[in-house]
Amino acid sequence: MAPVIEVQGLVNRFGRQVVHDGLDLAIRSGEVFCIVGGSGSGKSVLLRTMLGLQRPSAGSVRIEGREVVRQSAQALIAVKRRYGVMFQRGALFSSLTVAQNVELPIREHFAVTRELARELALLRIRMVGLGVEAASKYPAELSGGMTKRVALARALALDPVILFLDEPTSGLDPISAAAFDELVLELQRGLGLTVVMITHDLDTIFRVSNRVGVIVDGRMITGTLEEIVDSAHPWIRQYFHGERGRASRGEATSDG
Amino acid sequence: MPFELRDEGGRQRIVLRGRWTVVEAPALEPRLRAAPLPAARELMLEASGLEALDITGAWLLRDLERRLRESGAIVAWAPGRPAPLDFIDRTMTGSRPPPPDEEPLSLITGTLHGVGRATVLAREGALDALGFVGIVTAGFGRALTSLKRLRLPSVVRHVYETGLTAVPIVALIAFLIAVIVAYIGAQQLRKFGGEIFVVDLVTVSVLRELGVLLTAIIVAGRSGSAFAAEIGAMKLNEEVDALRAMGMDPVEVLVVPRILGLVLALPALTVVADAMGLAGGALLSWYLIDIPFNQYVERVQGSISEFTFWVGIIKAPVFAVLIATVGTLRGMQVRTSSRELGRLTTVAVVQSIFLVILADALFAVLFMELDI
Numbered sequence: 001m002a003p004v005i006e007v008q009g010l011v012n013r014f015g016r017q018v019v020h021d022g023l024d025l026a027i028r029s030g031e032v033f034c035i036v037g038g039s040g041s042g043k044s045v046l047l048r049t050m051l052g053l054q055r056p057s058a059g060s061v062r063i064e065g066r067e068v069v070r071q072s073a074q075a076l077i078a079v080k081r082r083y084g085v086m087f088q089r090g091a092l093f094s095s096l097t098v099a100q101n102v103e104l105p106i107r108e109h110f111a112v113t114r115e116l117a118r119e120l121a122l123l124r125i126r127m128v129g130l131g132v133e134a135a136s137k138y139p140a141e142l143s144g145g146m147t148k149r150v151a152l153a154r155a156l157a158l159d160p161v162i163l164f165l166d167e168p169t170s171g172l173d174p175i176s177a178a179a180f181d182e183l184v185l186e187l188q189r190g191l192g193l194t195v196v197m198i199t200h201d202l203d204t205i206f207r208v209s210n211r212v213g214v215i216v217d218g219r220m221i222t223g224t225l226e227e228i229v230d231s232a233h234p235w236i237r238q239y240f241h242g243e244r245g246r247a248s249r250g251e252a253t254s255d256g
Numbered sequence: 257m258p259f260e261l262r263d264e265g266g267r268q269r270i271v272l273r274g275r276w277t278v279v280e281a282p283a284l285e286p287r288l289r290a291a292p293l294p295a296a297r298e299l300m301l302e303a304s305g306l307e308a309l310d311i312t313g314a315w316l317l318r319d320l321e322r323r324l325r326e327s328g329a330i331v332a333w334a335p336g337r338p339a340p341l342d343f344i345d346r347t348m349t350g351s352r353p354p355p356p357d358e359e360p361l362s363l364i365t366g367t368l369h370g371v372g373r374a375t376v377l378a379r380e381g382a383l384d385a386l387g388f389v390g391i392v393t394a395g396f397g398r399a400l401t402s403l404k405r406l407r408l409p410s411v412v413r414h415v416y417e418t419g420l421t422a423v424p425i426v427a428l429i430a431f432l433i434a435v436i437v438a439y440i441g442a443q444q445l446r447k448f449g450g451e452i453f454v455v456d457l458v459t460v461s462v463l464r465e466l467g468v469l470l471t472a473i474i475v476a477g478r479s480g481s482a483f484a485a486e487i488g489a490m491k492l493n494e495e496v497d498a499l500r501a502m503g504m505d506p507v508e509v510l511v512v513p514r515i516l517g518l519v520l521a522l523p524a525l526t527v528v529a530d531a532m533g534l535a536g537g538a539l540l541s542w543y544l545i546d547i548p549f550n551q552y553v554e555r556v557q558g559s560i561s562e563f564t565f566w567v568g569i570i571k572a573p574v575f576a577v578l579i580a581t582v583g584t585l586r587g588m589q590v591r592t593s594s595r596e597l598g599r600l601t602t603v604a605v606v607q608s609i610f611l612v613i614l615a616d617a618l619f620a621v622l623f624m625e626l627d628i
């Protein structure tokens with residue numbers, strides 16, 4: 001089966017700094033793929049390139065077979081319909097209520113009635129585990145965990161098949177982070193999503209990932225979680241076998 | 257049609273067709289609502305003919321199912337109920353109905369509400385402003401006691417940003433306004449043969465009023481808005497909270513240097529504006545009424561008293577305090593949203609221009625009483 005997202009020979013340069021140097025990546029339908037890498041290794045740049053928000057120096061990105069790089073805004077709309085994005089800090093519109101934030105993409109793209117848009121928004125808000133009483137709140141009135149959930153609800157507004165998450169659990173306490181991971185898995189199964197997640201959180205990686213991609217030296221090393229954990233690459237060894245890594249692995253296995 | 261009815265001996269079968277996704281929802285919704293519900297007691301829904309079904313489509317389908325049940329029919333699915341419907345069911349279980357929308361107010365209560373709210377807000381705004389002036393005064397008191405708290409590098413930066421970078425625009429506008437005044441003056445005074453008084457007109461109006469007033473208005477537009485926007489963005493980004501948390505006083509770090517910087521910059525800019533205004537007057541006097549430069553200078557000296565220049569320049573620091581205080585206050589009032597930031601930046605500019613003109617009017621009365 002053809003990969004849902006295929007990145008080939010991606011090069012990103014800023015001045016003399018080479019961030020990506022021939023990066024390849026293939027993400028399969030229905031999997032939860034975690035992207036890992038050190039600070040400044042180019043995770044966010046890779047995400048923005050895949051979303052078509054940033055033009056790479058070279059290389060190609062295809063989403064469901066459609067080229068993303070160097071396309072007109074018009075051509076990209078069809079691709080953008082297929083994915084939802086949750087940005088790291090939520091990026092909720094602070095002048096709109098929670099329900100209005102979630103309704104916005106629906107009403108922007110489709111001429112549905114006001115009532116249906118509101119119903120669909122409330123359904124999304126419920127899907128991410130929030131009560132209807134959250135709907136009329138403003139983003140400034142939300143806790144960190146709620147903000148992330150609303151951002152997720154908005155990402156799901158147009159029934160995407162691919163969900164991009166940038167550091168979804170950063171800034172959450174471990175319990176909220178675990179609950180959020182559970183939510184992502186539940187939605188991924190319930191809706192048959194392909195999930196691409198950038199994360200620093202080892203607990204999250206062990207809980208949700210089917211496969212992992214590590215950005216090292218401008219390229220991506222991809223494999224199942226076991227393969228990556230057993231990798232001989234020094235950075236990866238350090239990452240997974242440091243103290244934090246051992247703790248998370250222990251927890252994941254003792255959970256069963 | 258998104259579905260089709262088939263009779264099968266007493267039982268009716270609804271065969272669903274086509275795509276039921278968010279893309280089709282705007283077309284599906286009215287058609288489903290308008291479709292007549294079948295009257296049969298037993299209904300069989302068949303979903304195997306669906307080409308696509310997402311959560312939005314499932315929501316509409318679930319709604320159809322509910323309406324059929326409510327009409328008294330027994331609804332069954334063949335071969336099975338689509339999974340997204342079950343997913344929605346699980347999502348909706350244990351859920352309370354959404355809170356009702358607020359009742360719209362009647363005309364009279366609505367108006368009363370509006371008046372009451374405006375009164376409370378006006379009172380809060382006035383108290384806020386008064387409190388801020390107090391806090392800033394206290395901040396100045398502390399800043400002036402120690403060189404470290406004065407934050408000279410910051411003051412210098414604001415002198416540069418509000419003063420030096422504004423020189424070209426202030427110079428240009430002062431020059432052009434002097435040209436306009438001279439032009440109109442020459443046109444009117446020629447009727448009485450008093451062209452020579454053009455020089456007096458330009459000199460006195462530029463030095464006493466126009467130089468400082470124009471400069472203040474330009475600076476209010478440039479720097480008043482910048483103060484509000486900079487501080488407001490810092491509030492939104494929690495930078496102001498971070499300062500507080502580190503034991504630094506935001507008034508001392510953000511507000512006092514801006515006020516001080518502008519108090520230094522605005523008089524200097526006014527001198528530039530005065531000079532450019534007189535230069536514009538000189539050029540037009542020579543061009544319109546053939547007064548050579550040395551004669552112009554003599555005439556200027558004859559037209560002013562020892563106070564004329566100072567009457568203008570003394571207002572500059574006062575205007576500076578007004579502009580900087582309003583700008584920083586509005587910035588500090590930003591709390592939660594980027595929309596507030598835009599609104600308060602606008603308010604900062606409008607209010608500081610208003611206050612500058614009001615203060616100028618008070619100065620005019622004061623100087624008249626003093627007979628200067």
Ligand SMILES: Nc1ncnc2c1ncn2[C@@H]1O[C@H](COP(=O)(O)OP(=O)(O)O)[C@@H](O)[C@H]1O
Pocket residue numbers: 014019037038039040041042043044045046
């Ligand atoms: N627009 C840009 N201009 C210059 N350098 C950039 C730009 N965007 C990212 N970079 C650089 O690329 C590197 C990777 O950044 P990023 O993808 O944000 O890292 P991370 O993996 O931590 O998300 C960083 O060193 C950053 O400085």
Ligand SMILES: [Mg+2]
Pocket residue numbers: 043044
């Ligand atoms: Mg990043």
